[in-house]
Amino acid sequence: MLNPNVKLNSKLFDTDVEQQPIRKGFGEGLVIAGDQDKNVVGLCADLTESTQMHLFAKKYPERFVQVGVAEQNLVTVASGMAAMGKIPFTSSYAMFSPGRNWEQIRTTIAYNDVPVKIVGSHAGISVGPDGGTHQAIEDIAIMRVLPNMVLLSPCDAIEAKKATLAAAKNGKPTYIRLAREKTPIITTEETPFEIGKAQIFFSPPMTAQVGIVATGALVHKAIVAAQNFAEKGIAIKVLNISSIRPLDFEAIKDLAREAGAIVSVEEHQVVGGLGSAVAEVLAQNHPAPMELIGVHDKFGQSGTPEELIEHYGMGVSHIEAAVERVIKRK
Amino acid sequence: MLQLTDEKIIWMEEKANEIRQSIIEMLIEAGSGHSAGPLGMADIFTALYFHLLKHDPTNPKWQERDRLVLSNGHIAPVLYATMAHAGYFPISELKTLRKFGSRLQGHPHREFLPFVETSSGPLGSGLSQAVGMCLADRMDHGKYSAKQFYCMMSDGELEEGNSWEAIMLGAKEKLQNLTAIVDRNNIQIEGYTEDVMPLEPLKQKWEAFNWHVQVIDGHNFSAILEAVGQAQAEFSKPSVIIANTIPGKGVSFMERKFEWHGKPPKGKEGVEALKELRTLEGKIKSEHA
Numbered sequence: 001m002l003n004p005n006v007k008l009n010s011k012l013f014d015t016d017v018e019q020q021p022i023r024k025g026f027g028e029g030l031v032i033a034g035d036q037d038k039n040v041v042g043l044c045a046d047l048t049e050s051t052q053m054h055l056f057a058k059k060y061p062e063r064f065v066q067v068g069v070a071e072q073n074l075v076t077v078a079s080g081m082a083a084m085g086k087i088p089f090t091s092s093y094a095m096f097s098p099g100r101n102w103e104q105i106r107t108t109i110a111y112n113d114v115p116v117k118i119v120g121s122h123a124g125i126s127v128g129p130d131g132g133t134h135q136a137i138e139d140i141a142i143m144r145v146l147p148n149m150v151l152l153s154p155c156d157a158i159e160a161k162k163a164t165l166a167a168a169k170n171g172k173p174t175y176i177r178l179a180r181e182k183t184p185i186i187t188t189e190e191t192p193f194e195i196g197k198a199q200i201f202f203s204p205p206m207t208a209q210v211g212i213v214a215t216g217a218l219v220h221k222a223i224v225a226a227q228n229f230a231e232k233g234i235a236i237k238v239l240n241i242s243s244i245r246p247l248d249f250e251a252i253k254d255l256a257r258e259a260g261a262i263v264s265v266e267e268h269q270v271v272g273g274l275g276s277a278v279a280e281v282l283a284q285n286h287p288a289p290m291e292l293i294g295v296h297d298k299f300g301q302s303g304t305p306e307e308l309i310e311h312y313g314m315g316v317s318h319i320e321a322a323v324e325r326v327i328k329r330k
Numbered sequence: 331m332l333q334l335t336d337e338k339i340i341w342m343e344e345k346a347n348e349i350r351q352s353i354i355e356m357l358i359e360a361g362s363g364h365s366a367g368p369l370g371m372a373d374i375f376t377a378l379y380f381h382l383l384k385h386d387p388t389n390p391k392w393q394e395r396d397r398l399v400l401s402n403g404h405i406a407p408v409l410y411a412t413m414a415h416a417g418y419f420p421i422s423e424l425k426t427l428r429k430f431g432s433r434l435q436g437h438p439h440r441e442f443l444p445f446v447e448t449s450s451g452p453l454g455s456g457l458s459q460a461v462g463m464c465l466a467d468r469m470d471h472g473k474y475s476a477k478q479f480y481c482m483m484s485d486g487e488l489e490e491g492n493s494w495e496a497i498m499l500g501a502k503e504k505l506q507n508l509t510a511i512v513d514r515n516n517i518q519i520e521g522y523t524e525d526v527m528p529l530e531p532l533k534q535k536w537e538a539f540n541w542h543v544q545v546i547d548g549h550n551f552s553a554i555l556e557a558v559g560q561a562q563a564e565f566s567k568p569s570v571i572i573a574n575t576i577p578g579k580g581v582s583f584m585e586r587k588f589e590w591h592g593k594p595p596k597g598k599e600g601v602e603a604l605k606e607l608r609t610l611e612g613k614i615k616s617e618h619a
């Protein structure tokens with residue numbers, strides 16, 4: 001059952017559950033962040049509308065900089081603005097920022113420890129028809145290794161809005177990972193969000209046999225898989241990890257202690273992503289068998305989001321199969 | 331800008347010589363680092379820190395200060411030496427360059443040495459940061475802000491695409507209080523720039539990108555100060571000063587040789603270099619070293 005303490009969307013299992021692109025929450029959140037603090041500025045590399053920064057650019061044109069198709073310049077100009085006291089939000093597709101400009105982010109933002117926000121939209125394989133060149137499935141890996149960097153991966157548009165507002169106030173270099181496609185609304189305005197905290201979203205009344213840790217657009221599928229098990233009398237807990245760095249070690253350890261087996265779910269390479277981060281926590285604190293759902297050492301390709309999720313083994317049935325495998329390994 | 335007198339020019343020439351000596355001393359002590367670029371830029375750094383910049387070494391966080399971004403971080407020795415001579419930190423600290431626990435990292439790190447405006451080393455991203463600083467300042471204080479923004483760049487780093495992204499944005503935004511100073515010393519690690527990757531016609535390239543361009547002798551204080559004055563009088567474009575410099579300037583066996591780009595003087599070389607600087611190429615007899 002859904003954890004009543006986090007006040008999730010009661011209609012999330014309905015076939016006609018409301019869906020919105022996660023990036024939309026960023027666009028709305030940035031306008032509010034701009035209302036709250038005049039130092040919030042926006043920079044974009046010719047993708048203002050598709051990253052949803054156009055809402056901010058329209059309301060605050062004097063605080064918006066269009067840098068053109070130049071992602072290296074995007075983040076280094078932002079670094080200079082941050083050095084003067086601004087809170088710059090930069091947006092592009094995740095494949096280009098932080099994909100193309102990683103060293104500039106490392107040296108001028110993370111090493112300098114300035115509060116630039118790198119917003120990477122169109123992350124994951126569900127970008128769809130654009131194909132493998134545009135599907136960032138390595139971005140968590142390259143960003144979570146950077147000292148000083150905060151890494152947020154919201155599960156729906158509402159959480160993306162909260163992540164944006166929290167990032168505007170955290171005073172740190174921050175990467176926000178967003179998906180392009182419409183994604184079911186899981187949370188509500190009342191759902192707690194805190195950088196560094198993970199939340200149990202699905203929690204049956206008995207001791208869990210497996211814990212699922214999930215992030216981003218696949219959290220909904222993880223919850224559906226857990227519900228399917230609940231209907232068969234098998235208890236699975238789902239932990240939503242929207243703050244990948246800092247990571248909520250305690251929540252992960254608690255889950256491993258209770259369930260004794262973990263499945264990670266993410267739209268990312270299984271190497272270096274959330275699953276790896278969780279495996280590092282388990283190996284050092286509470287070793288437990290683990291199965292990793294994600295892309296296994298492949299590039300993406302063109303297709304519909306659902307076709308690609310199925311092809312690369314990240315659908316509900318794949319999550320269920322991973323749960324069954326990991327139970328046998330306990 | 332303060333009035334320039336002949337006495338001040340002579341004083342700055344002497345100061346630049348002291349800074350060159352400090353550069354050699356710190357490189358000898360460090361046992362690694364870059365020689366040619368720092369020596370070549372000593373005159374321009376002296377002109378900036380001792381005449382042009384609005385700054386206060388006793389109050390480095392003064393908000394109204396001009397901003398100087400060092401893009402080619404490998405010439406850190408000239409930045410450190412000039413800042414020490416200007417009073418930001420003790421000259422004796424220069425000998426900690428590149429050593430464990432030092433604030434003077436091999437390439438500048440703002441967390442360790444907060445007096446520098448940014449960390450740098452990887453080439454091609456300093457101008458972008460100066461553009462960002464200038465844009466942020468314009469948002470707060472308007473087009474005619476009293477601050478000046480300088481970016482010190484190498485010629486070799488103009489091979490980086492990121493540099494030209496910044497050049498385009500600076501021109502688009504008409505950042506008239508931004509001045510880039512390119513150290514046109516014609517060398518980079520592996521050879522002469524025109525062999526490794528030709529940059530010429532460099533003046534015309536910047537002009538085509540809508541910058542106000544001046545080409546000067548980077549060792550002539552009058553020319554440096556006049557060019558900066560001209561740059562600040564330009565109200566519709568950002569400015570670039572292409573400063574022709576001699577890499578290794580002041581130490582004859584280093585001058586114009588790309589081999590001295592990335593190594594320090596060792597043993598007798600250091601003694602020779604200091605002797606030459608202290609006697610002004612043999613013009614002064616009283617050498618005590």
